[in-house]
Amino acid sequence: MKIELLNVCKSFKGQVVLDNLNLTVEPNKITVIIGKSGGGKSVLLKHVIGLIRPDSGSVFIGDDEISALNDKKLNEIRKNFGMLFQDAALFDSMTVGDNIAFPIREHTRFSKAEIDVIVKEKLRQVGLKRVTQKMPSELSGGMRKRVGLARALALDPKIILFDEPTTGLDPIMCDAIDRLIVKTQRHTNATCLVISHDIDSTFKIAHKVAMLYDGKIIEYGSPDKIKWSENPVVKNFIAGKSISKH
């Protein structure tokens, strides 16, 4: 499924976060949006899934303009999405198994036994075993991310969104998650949209990279194009230098 943002503007309390932003995410690829922290990456992601509506402009998922849909229709579209939150956002009143089963129970009519099978299969996909009865608070950060991904995959989504998937993890775990993202994309052939400020992992996983700066996409293209970009802001960001405003 294609994701398209057209002339999207959004400001909070007078502060402009997205300024006439245009971006087309290619279907069945991994697109990574990079940019500095607090630069509006999460806001962009929330626009894609309809948690935030743009002040002006429009957001298309496939052929549907979700920025103009009512809640009921929006909920229908959202069933095509899976999202992995920064801290996994697992429901801490439920076991791991119930967390993964939750979207399945909500939107399908599978029996208990069938759901158990799906949960086991999803956990296997993210490389976890024997954790169904554990509570989220008993898990490490990396395991929580994996469970979060398993939950995002529960309904076999066509679009998977990742909000800072490697933040707060040790380098080995980062690598493991990166591999998992790539593997998952290959396995499901879903459209993946990742936001990150981690340059190393970005180049490991991305088919396409977009750089968000000052509410705009200032550079978009293949990882190589970004690596050799002439744009000083992009250059500095990749080199890890702090950017002084002109």
Added chain:
Amino acid sequence: MLRFFEYVGKPFVLLIEAFGKVILLLVSTISWMVRPPYRIHEIFKQMEFVGVNSLPVVIITGAFTGMVLAIQTYYGFKMFGGESLVGATVALSMTRELGPAITALMVTGRVGSAMAAEIGTMRVTEQIDALYTMSVNPVQYLIMPRVIASIMMLPVLTIVSDFIGIVGGYFVGVRLLNINSGIFVARIIEFVALSDIVNGLIKSAVFGLILSLVGCYKGFGTFGGAAGVGRATTQSVVISSVSILISDYFLTAVMF
């Protein structure tokens, strides 16, 4: 001058705005009540949390409220030889006022705060956003069951509190202060009308609505991490308690 008005008027505007938001939340809660799925299991889970688990604290507070009422009114009535009215006074106070109010305040402390904290935590850890992304409306999934459970369970807790309070008053009055047990009970039966009990229960249902709605509202609007959750919890208890006592006055004025 304008700044003065702004300074004075702003809290009022904010207050009215908050009130309006709570009412809107109530309207959307009601509208989610009548749409499937009905979340029966969630409602039962909340009923257990609000009702069954609050039983010990309600029994203890109810019993001691009835007992202390018996002692206090006994000394008053003894001055003019009306000790026999202690039972009726305890029963009327419990059913009409103290049963509903004390139960509501205890449940606010125990349940209202927990609602604010739980939903607040879910808000700051993006669990509520996660619900949205999974096409589950958090008002229906989180708030509606809590509101329904509170409205239904508060009257049940209150009737238990009423009964235990009267039993406590009986124990103190008859066993410790030697009031004739027959007269004690007869006066209760003579003075307490069914409407006293029923109106008390209606009040408690309203209190249940207030405490759950405020708790959920505060939790739902939480921002600013762990500190925000703490702030929401405290505010929900204070606002609920105050609203319960204020609405108690008006409900009593309308009903009795």
Added chain:
Amino acid sequence: MSKLSVEAKVGVFVVIGVVLLCYMSMKVGKLNFSNNKGYAIEVLFDSATGLARDVTVEKAGVEIGRVQDISLRDGKALVVLRIKQAIKVKKDAKAVIRTRGILGDKYVEIIAGSASAPDIMGGGRLTRTMPVTDMDTLLNVLGEVANDIKLLTTVMSNVLGGEEGEAAVRAIVSNLRGIVTTLNQSIERNSSDIDRMIDNLAGFSDTLRSIGDDNQGDIKEIITSVRRVSGSMESLVADLEEITEKINTGQGSIGRLINDDSTIDNLNETLAALKEIAQSISQGEGTLGRLIAEDQTIDSLNTTLASLDEITTKINSGEGTLGRLVNEDETVESLNTTLTQLNNYLEKQDTFRTYLDYRGEYLFNSEALKSYLSLRIQPREDKYYLLQIIDDPEGKESVTDTYRDINGTVVQEHEVKVEYDVLKFSAQVAKRYYNLAIRGGLLESTGGFGFDYYFLDDKLLMSLEAFDFSLDRNPHLKAKIDYTPFSHLYLTTGYDNFVNEESRSFFIGGGINFSDEDVKTLFTSIPLPY
């Protein structure tokens, strides 16, 4: 316990609550959901101080009803009592307002009437009451007594007090002294005479004794007869005393005669007239005179009296229709039940009401007026039927799904047709409990139900309605508030269809309603040209 499911725990808990509620309400025991059970009787009291609505009505200390209403009628307190259906109150029973307990709670006591008196019917009035002896009247009487005593002592002190009084008393005392002195002197002067008198007396008694000894038997007899006479005299006197007593207190016809001056005057006049007549009769004047003079007349009079006597005897012994009517209890009872039934029927007719109502709601969303014409038939106060005709600017929506076979594939066509200018109908049954009414049935030509909650003596009405349930969209929900500042006219506002985003709309409006009573008074008060 931990094995118990959530549902089971909650269930047990709720059952405990319901049991406690039932137990307490049964103990409290005033489960009168409707105030309209039993029958009403009226009592006029001089004063209903301290009496309140809903206080108990007792007979021999047992609750038999409640005070339903207290109002003023001709300067007196008209109290309506609602008595339990099973309790009969005699027409000559007496109603008293009594006080209970140190706190002075008032209640109404019914003192049983005579067994032979008929039962009072619903709507009837108890005429016999007793004035309230409360503390106030008691103190008033005491005050009067104290005033009297004060008056008396004042008179006495006026007579005896002061110099004048003292002088009078002194004069009396000195007069007394003078009398005693004179007496002494005269005794001293006639001492010899007195001695002689005593001697004579002694002699006389001696003679008497000798006579007595001779005629002892005779004397005994005399004494016995004297005693007998005096005995009958005593009873005679007692009888007389009783009679005069009765006469004095005005009992009996003589008593009344004697005690009433006008009667005596009348009597005198009558006697004078009679005297005149008697004189004429004795002279054989007039028809009457002639009648009396002839023996035949007297004979026929006698036979007439005899047959009259026979008739009354027959009636008394229960012969003949009249006799049976008068004598048989059964007849009286059946008459009584007939009357009671008639009364019940009339009472029922009394609570039957019909209301006609028009309301208009201006819908902001469609900027049009939605009108309702309703007929409300209310057989009892807590129950009514509602028939409505509704003109809805939004029109009537009908959904049809048609399946068509196009080139082998089945195509579903979803067609929503909106018909304007179609009237909708409602027909609902409603039942009211206290302030809450629940109704259901046909709402705007679809199934539905609603709740009404009444505040402030029914002046404020909050309603929630739900109807038009279908699987593919949300039900039609409507919340409204009606306020009736004056009778017959009301204002309304609310939020219509608020869960359906496309058609939700606020509305304001008003209405007018009439009951059959209003219509009646309206027609009777319109001056009609003759």
